[in-house]
Amino acid sequence: MKVAVLPGDGIGPEVTAEAVGVLEALGLTGLTLTHADVGAAAWRAHGHPLPPATLEAARAADAVLFGAVGDPDCDTLERHLRPEQAILGLRKELDLFANLRPAKVFAGLEHLSPLRGDVAGALDLLIVRELTGDVYFGAKGQRINDQGAREGWDAMSYAEPEVRRIAHVAFRAAAAAGQPLTSVDKANVLETSQVWRDVVVDVAGEYPGVTLDHMYVDNAAMQLVSHPGRFGVMVTGNLFGDILSDLASACVGSIGLLPSASLGSRQTAHGTFGLYEPIHGSAPDIAGQGKANPMATILSAAMMLRHSFGLEAEAARIEAAVARALADGIRGGDLGGSHGTAAIGEAVRARL
Structure with missing residues (x-):
């Protein structure tokens, strides 16, 4: 080894x-x-x-x-x-x-979380974040627009194979833990997220024992601090995963306790x-x-x-x-x- x-x-x-x-x-x-x-x-x-x-x-x-x-x-x-x-x-x-970040409040440390103790104590979550795609790795640049102002732009995209392989990782993790899977996207406004959701739904057919639900990223952030116990395993893209995993770490009370793979x-x-x-x-x-x-x-x-x-x-x-x-x-x-x-x-x- x-x-x-x-x-x-x-x-x-x-x-x-x-x-x-x-x-x-x-x-x-x-x-x-x-x-x-x-x-x-x-x-x-x-x-x-x-x-x-x-x-x-x-x-x-x-x-x-x-x-x-x-x-x-x-x-x-x-x-x-x-x-x-x-x-x-x-x-x-x-x-x-595939980035795996578990977030769990250890018994006796609930008072260190910014959340109320009984709320924090319910947090036991695994976030599965896609790590090599999304807007971080898309084309980007700066330009002068029609009004003569400097403008920054970044391209967000996901191809079906990228979504499929991270979805399999998340479904396998949820199946092993006996937990539901929440897929986080913004399919109501982003075409990238619509492709994400379609592929996740397709992969779900291979895991009939895993309960799948979908949540928009803004609602997921709200639920993470109000009802963290509702989550078991969460899968999401690079940008949303970056933000939500840091939010989850803050809920635990100290980043000195959180590992990742x-x-x-x-x-x-x-x-x-x-x-x-x-x-x-x-x-x-x-x-x-x-x-x-x-x-x-x-x-x-x-x-x-x-x-x-x-x-x-x-x-x-x-x-x-x-x-x-x-x-x-x-x-x-x-x-x-x-x-x-x-x-x-x-x-x-x-x-x-």
Whole structure:
């Protein structure tokens, strides 16, 4: 089982080290870890945020464990050299089209959510976001319109095969969890969304055991904060998924608890190739201070074991250890506690 570990920038190396420590504590036979530079660290060492050696290490692995990228000192670089281009490049080069973001409020942490406690406690959602299409990857530009004013434009589009493959991922996830599936679009005004809805309805015929409903994105945002418990699995496009997944993370109370997986179509000898990362950024303001909460990265490692290696029992052990540590009061500054990065990692390992 080959894992490429890409710690990245800021707090990335700190939180990734604790996740690696948890993996090693499991004593998995045949687990091989290869480390490589990415982001600003790679630009400084190799002149590019995603150097060929790092991309090759990712391609040669069965899964990638990713930390975070971003460094304000690089904000003036040409865009293709900025750290954030590394993660976009990995998604494109590895064809990672399906982003899975679970959002769940841990018992005892309901008071940290901006939602009322009983409302927040009902949140247990998986958002499946299409990751390589939509307006982010469409043609774009600027022009001068007929009135002589500068005008920006961006093309939003989805082809049927793009929608079909992400729909299958979402239906399989809903079927495995025994949950309903909500498809989010804006079919009342967008032709792109009409194609999305038509294809999702067509794919639904292959999953008779999954209840499907459709919701416009504005209503979905409202329901997510008013009645989050109504959702099981949600599938949506790149733009809407970007917004709704961040909204869901805010409802949980801290992005320091939220993992993610980006999956492609490539199958290895163990499972589906994927890239696993916490949803938080590099947090340069606290980098190197041992203050970062590594739980999101540790939970990302659990997702890696589940999706890329088929190790459900080991993934569940990690998730249970994190939940127990939180219940025992092991909390970082993001949760109002005083435990540091290493102490949180050690607490999780002690509870495996």
